[in-house]
Amino acid sequence: MLYRADFHIHSCLSPCASLEMSPAAIVEKAKSVGLNAIALSDHNCGFNLPAFAKVCEQQGMACLYGVEATSVEEAHVLCLFDQLDVAVEWGGTIYESLPPVPNRPDRFGDQPIVDEHGEILGFAETFLISASGYDVAAMVEEVHARGGLCIPAHIDRQVFGIVAQLGFLPDEPFDAVELTAFGNLALAKDYPVVRNSDAHDLATLGSAFTDLDVPALSVAAIRACLWAERMQD
Amino acid sequence: MKISDIQSLEGFACLQGEYTDTQVQDGYTSDLLSDVMAHAEEDSVLITIQAHKNTVAVSSLVGVVAIIVCSNRPATDDMLEAAREEGIAVFQTDGNQFQTSSLIAQHLASCPAR
Numbered sequence: 001m002l003y004r005a006d007f008h009i010h011s012c013l014s015p016c017a018s019l020e021m022s023p024a025a026i027v028e029k030a031k032s033v034g035l036n037a038i039a040l041s042d043h044n045c046g047f048n049l050p051a052f053a054k055v056c057e058q059q060g061m062a063c064l065y066g067v068e069a070t071s072v073e074e075a076h077v078l079c080l081f082d083q084l085d086v087a088v089e090w091g092g093t094i095y096e097s098l099p100p101v102p103n104r105p106d107r108f109g110d111q112p113i114v115d116e117h118g119e120i121l122g123f124a125e126t127f128l129i130s131a132s133g134y135d136v137a138a139m140v141e142e143v144h145a146r147g148g149l150c151i152p153a154h155i156d157r158q159v160f161g162i163v164a165q166l167g168f169l170p171d172e173p174f175d176a177v178e179l180t181a182f183g184n185l186a187l188a189k190d191y192p193v194v195r196n197s198d199a200h201d202l203a204t205l206g207s208a209f210t211d212l213d214v215p216a217l218s219v220a221a222i223r224a225c226l227w228a229e230r231m232q233d
Numbered sequence: 234m235k236i237s238d239i240q241s242l243e244g245f246a247c248l249q250g251e252y253t254d255t256q257v258q259d260g261y262t263s264d265l266l267s268d269v270m271a272h273a274e275e276d277s278v279l280i281t282i283q284a285h286k287n288t289v290a291v292s293s294l295v296g297v298v299a300i301i302v303c304s305n306r307p308a309t310d311d312m313l314e315a316a317r318e319e320g321i322a323v324f325q326t327d328g329n330q331f332q333t334s335s336l337i338a339q340h341l342a343s344c345p346a347r
């Protein structure tokens with residue numbers, strides 16, 4: 001089946017994202033822009049993944065469950081799973097490793113945890129835009145041990161992209177690297193490339209996407225598809 | 234100052250001691266490794282809290298001869314292994330980057346070899 005996917009979308013839980021980004025609004029917008037596969041990937045936690053999973057199931061939207069984790073190097077890394085409970089557990093593990101600095105909503109924005117109707121259940125107390133306790137190498141290992149995809153995010157960006165943080169793309173068993181819509185392919189070296197919107201508001205959702213021809217939206221099928229395409233290049 | 238002089242400073246521990254004991258010519262303080270890559274001088278000591286193997290990769294590229302990990306951050310095993318292979322000394326101190334930079338700068342300034 002052919003999927004047009006955007007695997008890097010933030011919900012209202014990320015303090016830098018718009019409060020309009022409820023799981024229901026995300027899925028509705030994704031449909032309207034022609035996406036048929038999406039992932040929610042908030043900063044350093046997965047507290048809105050259960051609500052996201054419910055909405056996707058109700059709306060018949062294929063999905064993965066993500067976390068955009070910040071490594072010790074302060075590089076953003078997209079962690080994608082096809083099992084909700086595993087993604088939630090990894091999100092919790094990353095969240096617990098953050099420095100115990102509380103969020104200041106007046107300065108950084110709110111971090112609301114919501115249900116499938118967009119009702120606020122509570123707030124993530126720890127400031128989510130900190131670095132976790134995992135360096136990139138450890139993160140790849142942990143994500144792979146949990147059966148997920150590990151993808152350095154927006155490697156063409158000057159802020160929080162791994163190339164800008166380190167000065168180079170380290171040789172790790174990444175499943176792909178992520179570029180923004182017009183990011184330079186040469187940065188990806190020999191890795192498969194995915195493009196995602198990194199949407200923090202509804203207007204940018206789907207502004208970058210990846211086409212995948214896979215039998216089902218599973219980690220194994222996506223990994224095989226990405227590398228098969230890479231080998232053809 | 235020589236690399237081994239760092240080890241004798243108060244509050245410093247040596248985490249990786251397999252290195253050639255050369256003169257330290259300069260210091261560079263940064264936690265953004267692309268900045269280290271662009272601006273650190275050869276034969277420098279790097280003062281940082283980034284304690285992982287990529288710190289060693291960048292250090293070897295620019296010719297950093299010793300790394301001081303500040304605030305007693307734990308260094309990963311693969312970092313120390315990489316540093317051993319590259320012959321780069323790794324030290325750890327409880328001081329932060331500012332305190333450590335100030336201390337190292339004083340020692341570099343008072344060193345006649347420089």
